[in-house]
Amino acid sequence: MRRIRRAKILATLGPASHEENMIEELAKAGADVFRINMSHASHELLHQTVARIRRVEERLKHPIGILADLQGPKLRVWKFAEGAVNLVAGQKFTLDSQNDDQGNAERVYLPHPEIIESVSVGDRLLLDDGKLQLKATKVGGGAIETEVIYGGKLSDKKGVSLPDTLLPTGALTEKDHADLLEALKAEVDWIALSFVQRPEDIIDVRKIVQGRAGVMAKIEKPQAIERLEEIVKLSDAIMVARGDLGVELPLETVPGLQKRMIRMCRRYGKPVVVATQMLESMITAPVPTRAEVSDVSIAVFEGADAVMLSAESASGQYPVEAVATMNKVAIAVEGDANYRNIIRAAQTEPEATAADAISAATRQVAETLDLAAILTYTASGSTGIRAARERPSKPIIALSPNLRTIRRLSVVWGIHCVQTEDAVNLEDMVDRACVIAYQEGFARPGDRIAITAGVPLGTPGATNMLRIAFVRQDGAGSS
Ligand SMILES: Nc1ncnc2c1ncn2[C@@H]1O[C@H](COP(=O)(O)OP(=O)(O)O)[C@@H](O)[C@H]1O
Ligand SMILES: C=C(OP(=O)(O)O)C(=O)O
Ligand SMILES: [K+]
Ligand SMILES: [Mg+2]
Numbered sequence: 176m177r178r179i180r181r182a183k184i185l186a187t188l189g190p191a192s193h194e195e196n197m198i199e200e201l202a203k204a205g206a207d208v209f210r211i212n213m214s215h216a217s218h219e220l221l222h223q224t225v226a227r228i229r230r231v232e233e234r235l236k237h238p239i240g241i242l243a244d245l246q247g248p249k250l251r252v253w254k255f256a257e258g259a260v261n262l263v264a265g266q267k268f269t270l271d272s273q274n275d276d277q278g279n280a281e282r283v284y285l286p287h288p289e290i291i292e293s294v295s296v297g298d299r300l301l302l303d304d305g306k307l308q309l310k311a312t313k314v315g316g317g318a319i320e321t322e323v324i325y326g327g328k329l330s331d332k333k334g335v336s337l338p339d340t341l342l343p344t345g346a347l348t349e350k351d352h353a354d355l356l357e358a359l360k361a362e363v364d365w366i367a368l369s370f371v372q373r374p375e376d377i378i379d380v381r382k383i384v385q386g387r388a389g390v391m392a393k394i395e396k397p398q399a400i401e402r403l404e405e406i407v408k409l410s411d412a413i414m415v416a417r418g419d420l421g422v423e424l425p426l427e428t429v430p431g432l433q434k435r436m437i438r439m440c441r442r443y444g445k446p447v448v449v450a451t452q453m454l455e456s457m458i459t460a461p462v463p464t465r466a467e468v469s470d471v472s473i474a475v476f477e478g479a480d481a482v483m484l485s486a487e488s489a490s491g492q493y494p495v496e497a498v499a500t501m502n503k504v505a506i507a508v509e510g511d512a513n514y515r516n517i518i519r520a521a522q523t524e525p526e527a528t529a530a531d532a533i534s535a536a537t538r539q540v541a542e543t544l545d546l547a548a549i550l551t552y553t554a555s556g557s558t559g560i561r562a563a564r565e566r567p568s569k570p571i572i573a574l575s576p577n578l579r580t581i582r583r584l585s586v587v588w589g590i591h592c593v594q595t596e597d598a599v600n601l602e603d604m605v606d607r608a609c610v611i612a613y614q615e616g617f618a619r620p621g622d623r624i625a626i627t628a629g630v631p632l633g634t635p636g637a638t639n640m641l642r643i644a645f646v647r648q649d650g651a652g653s654s
Contacts, residue, residue, distance in 0.1 A: 176237040177616050181566075181589040182474075182505045183207040183481035185242065185448060186498055188224055189215065189489025195227040200495050201488065202231055205502035207585045208240035210483065211363070213354040214251065215332065221354075225361045238578075238592050240365060240585035242391065243358035245351045247369025248344035249419070250335040252302070253277075253284035259330035262307060262323045270300070270335070273317040285319070285335065290342055294319050298339040302329055304418040304451070305336070305426075336422040346376035355380070359387050364582040367391040367414060372398040377409040389583050391448070394436060395419035403439060412586060413440050418451035418485070430473075437477045442523045444531075444557075444564040446587045449474040450483035454500055458491035463500055471501055475508040478518050478566055480588040518566045530561055530638040533627055537641050538565040541625045544643070547618035548572055550608040551638070552598070552628035556580040556587075558638045562627065563588045569625075570617050574608065591615065597632045604628060605644045609652025620648045 186206040192198065198209065211224055225241060232239040252270065256277040262268055269281065272288035285291075291314065294300075300309040300321060307329055309321035346368070347355070358366060368380055371392045380390055392399070392406050395416035399406055407413055415436050421429045433449060440447035453471050454463045474482050482505070487497040508514055525531035541549050548570040553559040559573035559580075566588065574595045575581050581592040593611050598604035608626045612618035623645055629637035644652040 180505045185483040186488040187485045192494045199231045204498040210242045214246040218357045238581045241363040242365040243363040244367040251332045254331040262326040264326045271318040301336040303333040305422045365389045369393045374405040412446040414448045446480040448481040449479045457497045471504045534561040538567040541569040547622035549625045605652040609646045613650035618646045622646045
């Protein structure tokens with residue numbers, strides 16, 4: 176399966192999509208990575224979903240990334256007897272940490288007794304990414320009584336943000352720790368860490384993960400923005416988590432922050448995902464609004480590695496249509512006459528390492544000589560990411576013997592991954608690259624390709640070679 180799109184698509188799985196046939200439909204429609212939201216998925220569902228995705232991957236013969244998104248210290252209401260209630264402006268509503276009965280239109284269980292005493296009368300409570308707003312009118316006895324300022328539908332386990340309240344929270348909750356170990360056991364490719372506040376949060380998680388998955392920092396707190404550069408450097412990838420970010424900070428600052436994060440990530444060669452409400456209206460409609468199409472387009476024009484669907488694919492009525500829409504929009508932007516200029520203008524100087532310099536040179540050689548593709552041998556994935564950082568107009572094929580590397584790279588802009596054994600010598604390396612470019616439909620006989628590698632092969636991050644090769648009649652190569 177070959178995609179022409181360069182920006183990647185992440186789709187969250189949930190009740191609307193976690194059956195195997197739907198996972199397959201979503202992958203065929205364009206989903207490159209699936210997100211399992213640990214705020215909602217049990218350990219049993221996690222393992223079941225991972226197994227389903229792996230079977231789909233096997234059938235489609237195309238690597239698929241899996242991201243387990245840890246809940247983090249996010250407050251959520253518990254469940255309602257009817258699954259949801261409708262709150263009306265002016266009514267009273269109580270959040271109660273002592274009574275775990277299912278909720279109704281007067282009250283709901285809030286399973287966070289430790290935070291109740293931090294709330295003061297007058298503090299705002301924002302529910303479901305700020306769609307509903309309550310004001311605390313009385314605090315005590317393990318409960319917060321509120322008045323509804325902006326009402327609406329409130330369903331099971333929706334998030335509660337307290338922008339006026341200073342909360343005593345750590346980075347990894349007990350639940351996160353257990354979920355993290357389980358996700359590593361399930362061999363997911365990426366772990367997303369919610370509500371990162373400090374660089375230490377990433378360091379702590381890395382100690383547990385020990386390279387078994389990539390660590391993606393979700394930027395959704397003002398404290399993380401303050402130390403953004405350190406966090407970017409320590410993480411394997413970043414998510415612009417606009418849902419909570421837009422609750423924690425004034426909404427109108429989010430677009431500027433998105434731009435800043437994308438630029439910084441590109442500079443440091445870290446994949447960056449733009450998330451939340453990208454096609455929100457498609458939860459209930461088969462077509463998006465013009466504003467949503469524009470939002471997805473902006474992220475693609477900005478050079479984001481990936482765009483993400485949340486409720487649209489997890490619990491909406493049109494998951495496949497939502498993925499297909501993102502696919503179409505990204506392809507249209509990438510074909511736009513202005514796209515290359517815009518992407519090129521945001522290019523930053525490569526760092527002063529041989530690997531970065533060779534990646535930059537490879538893009539230039541490939542474009543100047545109109546080569547068919549850039550092939551990079553990559554062990555850890557870092558050479559693949561470097562090639563992508565250059566945002567070349569020519570296809571990038573990453574070759575790795577390591578299935579984990581291949582799956583992890585599915586989140587990275589423009590990378591088509593193929594598993595292959597390490598070449599035994601230079602000639603074999605050239606041949607192998609040409610055969611793969613030919614077989615995967617990227618090059619025809621007579622075409623030329625660029626090959627980069629770290630010689631001797633198998634040394635991570637040591638790219639030191641650029642080669643140009645001819646694809647022969649039989650698909651093999653000659654240099
Ligand atoms: N594994 C799951 N089980 C049940 N519901 C889920 C699951 N994953 C997602 N959902 C539903 O899809 C909605 C949107 O997904 P997502 O954006 O991941 O969650 P949230 O906005 O709650 O963080 C959730 O609010 C929830 O209703
Ligand atoms: C992606 C986000 O996190 P979650 O959906 O887990 O709240 C977000 O807040 O934008
Ligand atoms: K989450
Ligand atoms: Mg969030």
